[in-house]
Amino acid sequence: MITYVLVLCATHSGVSDGVRVWAALFCLSALFIPWLLERAEFWFVLAFTLSLNLIYNYADAANHYYLTIYATLFFAIEAYRRGQGYSGTTINIPRALIIIAFFLATLQKIISPYFVSGRLLADYFLNGNSIYNTMSRLFTEHPAAVEGFRSAYHDVAANPDFNQSAIGLLLPGERFVELSQSVALVILAVEFIVFAAFATGRVFRHSLIPVVALSFAWGTYFFRPEYGFYALFCLLFFLSRPDMKTPWKVLVVASIAAFLAFDVGDIDVLS
Amino acid sequence: MARQPRRLETLLLGVVIAVAALSLYRSQTSDLHRWKGGGFGMYTDPHPSRRMMWIEGEIAGEHTAFRVYPIDWRMAISGMRDSDLRRDLFHLEDLARDIRNYPARSDLADLTSQAQYLLQHHRGVPELAAIFPQTNVRFSVVEIRLAPGFDTLTTRPVSTNRPLW
Numbered sequence: 464m465i466t467y468v469l470v471l472c473a474t475h476s477g478v479s480d481g482v483r484v485w486a487a488l489f490c491l492s493a494l495f496i497p498w499l500l501e502r503a504e505f506w507f508v509l510a511f512t513l514s515l516n517l518i519y520n521y522a523d524a525a526n527h528y529y530l531t532i533y534a535t536l537f538f539a540i541e542a543y544r545r546g547q548g549y550s551g552t553t554i555n556i557p558r559a560l561i562i563i564a565f566f567l568a569t570l571q572k573i574i575s576p577y578f579v580s581g582r583l584l585a586d587y588f589l590n591g592n593s594i595y596n597t598m599s600r601l602f603t604e605h606p607a608a609v610e611g612f613r614s615a616y617h618d619v620a621a622n623p624d625f626n627q628s629a630i631g632l633l634l635p636g637e638r639f640v641e642l643s644q645s646v647a648l649v650i651l652a653v654e655f656i657v658f659a660a661f662a663t664g665r666v667f668r669h670s671l672i673p674v675v676a677l678s679f680a681w682g683t684y685f686f687r688p689e690y691g692f693y694a695l696f697c698l699l700f701f702l703s704r705p706d707m708k709t710p711w712k713v714l715v716v717a718s719i720a721a722f723l724a725f726d727v728g729d730i731d732v733l734s
Numbered sequence: 735m736a737r738q739p740r741r742l743e744t745l746l747l748g749v750v751i752a753v754a755a756l757s758l759y760r761s762q763t764s765d766l767h768r769w770k771g772g773g774f775g776m777y778t779d780p781h782p783s784r785r786m787m788w789i790e791g792e793i794a795g796e797h798t799a800f801r802v803y804p805i806d807w808r809m810a811i812s813g814m815r816d817s818d819l820r821r822d823l824f825h826l827e828d829l830a831r832d833i834r835n836y837p838a839r840s841d842l843a844d845l846t847s848q849a850q851y852l853l854q855h856h857r858g859v860p861e862l863a864a865i866f867p868q869t870n871v872r873f874s875v876v877e878i879r880l881a882p883g884f885d886t887l888t889t890r891p892v893s894t895n896r897p898l899w
Contacts, residue, residue, distance in 0.1 A: 522770045522836035529772035533750055540742045554743040560750065564774050567754050571768060571775035578778045582880045586780060589880075615887045616878060621806075622889075623799040625788050625876050629888040632880075640884050650777075687777075 465500050467698055467719050468534060469493055472509060474727055475531055475691050482516045503546060506539030526564070527692040533560055534699065558661055558703035561696070565658035572651055581644030588643060589632065590616070593686050601642070602635035653679065661703075673711040676700040680718060690726035694719050760836070765875070765893045767835040784878045785892060787830040787837075789849065802873070803830035822852050830873075837875045837893045845873060 473490040489509050492499060499505040513532045517524055537556040544552055572578045587593040591609035599605040615630040622628040634640070660666045660675045680693045697719045701712070757773025760766040767782050768775035790799040800806055805827040829845050875892040 520832055522766060523832060524770065524772070526769070526772060526774050526776050529750075529753065533746065536746050540746060543742065552743050553740045554747070556743060556746065559747055563747070563750055563754065567758070567774035568776070571758070571773065571778045574762075575768065575775070575778035577780070577879065580882065582882070582884060583777065583780070585884055586880050612887065619878055619887050619889060620786060621801070623788075623790075623797075625786070625799065625801075625874065625889055626891055627889075629881065629886050632885050632887055634885060643884075 465538070466494070467694070467723060468531075468538065470723055470727070471531055471691065471695060471698070472513065472535060474723075475528060479516050479519050482512060482519070485512050500538075501542055501545070503539045503543035506535050506542055510535040510539060525692075527689075527695050530560060530564065530692075530695055530699070534695070537702075555703055557699040558667065561661045561699055561703065562658060565654055565661065569651065569654045569658055572647075572654070578647055578651075581640065581647045584646045584650075585640065585643035587686075588635075588639075598635065602639060604633065605635040608633045608635040653682070667704075670708065672704060673700075673707055673715060677714060677718060680722070684722075688725070690722040694722035694726060697722065765837050770835045780877060780879045782835055785834045786876055786878070787834045788874045788876065790872060790874060803827050803834055818855070819852075822848070822855070826852065834875050834892075837873075 469490040473487045486509065489505070489512060493505060510532050513528075513535065516528070517532075534557070537552070537560075540556070541551050544550075575583075577583050588598050588605075589608060589612040591613065595605075595609070602608070611633045615632055619628045619630055657675060657679050660672060666672065666675075676697065680697055683689070684693060697715050701715050701719070707715075753772040754774060757766065757771030757775070760771060761768045761773060761775060767785065768779045769777075769782050785803075786801055787803040788799050789802050790797065805823060826845070826848050829848055833845060876889045877892050878887060878889055880886070881888045
């Protein structure tokens with residue numbers, strides 16, 4: 464599992480060339496010298512190196528970049544505790560990270576008028592990057608609407624009178640707005656269910672919790688190619704429930720490997 | 735056996751919550767993009783690539799504007815003969831890209847000095863003289879999004895900064 468974390472750190476080390484080179488160098492060193500992985504110092508230095516990007520570029524890092532840093536800090540604390548003679552950390556940090564992330568993701572969506580109104584989903588459907596083929600089967604006018612949206616976007620983006628730019632759009636069908644609003648509500652519900660499943664002790668300890676985690680990762684995969692995040696989510700899930708049964712473990716590890724392969728290979732399976 | 739300490743674990747989770755709370759506060763009270771800052775606000779607003787930065791000013795009484803991020807390719811192509819100009823314009827685009835997700839945070843010092851550098855070193859390039867007039871120049875960040883009625887694509891001003899000179 465630690466190897467996957469190293470791959471994630473090496474491939475998601477931000478935008479600064481200096482930080483990327485050092486992070487990749489650290490990760491490669493650890494692959495060749497496994498002893499380093501047991502040293503808290505290694506993980507602290509890796510977390511510090513990744514954090515340098517935030518100093519350079521606070522407003523450019525994605526959320527899963529923060530999660531990657533938190534994961535490396537978790538490994539640092541765990542290595543430190545083992546060095547002290549304990550079996551590991553007492554708090555299930557990977558589970559706590561998932562709970563915090565999903566609570567905030569749900570909250571942020573609830574307080575965002577753009578998401579709650581359904582406009583975000585309509586926006587994604589109209590720009591053609593999300594479930595284009597499915598939408599085209601549902602609405603015969605969808606390809607024309609996407610083409611119109613892209614053309615309008617180009618015109619709006621290039622208009623020097625940028626404060627008052629507005630262009631009318633063709634919508635794919637009568638029920639398009641209702642569909643966008645419904646999908647927004649479904650996404651909100653799914654994220655809340657994941658949060659609740661991880662936050663509720665009984666559900667989290669249930670043997671079927673991998674169904675929730677894997678359904679979320681592979682279900683969301685059909686909307687956006689955020690493979691780095693899905694890999695990290697499955698990884699945190701694996702670390703939070705190391706006692707799950709072997710078939711589930713195999714499925715989770717296979718999912719991590721698949722998402723990382725898509726990510727490292729820069730392959731967009733949806734297009 | 736002594737009870738296992740958990741100070742570091744608590745500290746880590748405290749940092750996670752503090753970073754997220756700061757991001758949430760900043761996105762609610764200033765121009766920090768909801769997707770950024772570690773507040774887990776992804777897929778709540780249009781993608782960050784929808785934020786553009788423009789530089790604008792008055793030339794002989796006429797309003798002139800040039801898109802700095804993403805860079806106006808017409809300008810970049812017309813300046814292709816001058817490799818220094820091309821490099822400097824792309825550097826300006828990099829700075830604009832970094833600033834646009836949280837324009838209120840920066841006093842635009844880097845962007846200003848880069849624009850001043852361009853003005854001083856490429857004064858002889860007519861296109862550049864048109865882009866960077868010496869008075870009343872300001873940077874603006876706008877975002878492209880769907881209007882509430884769903885049937886119009888429109889721009890929303892995110893922030894406009896003070897005149898540079």
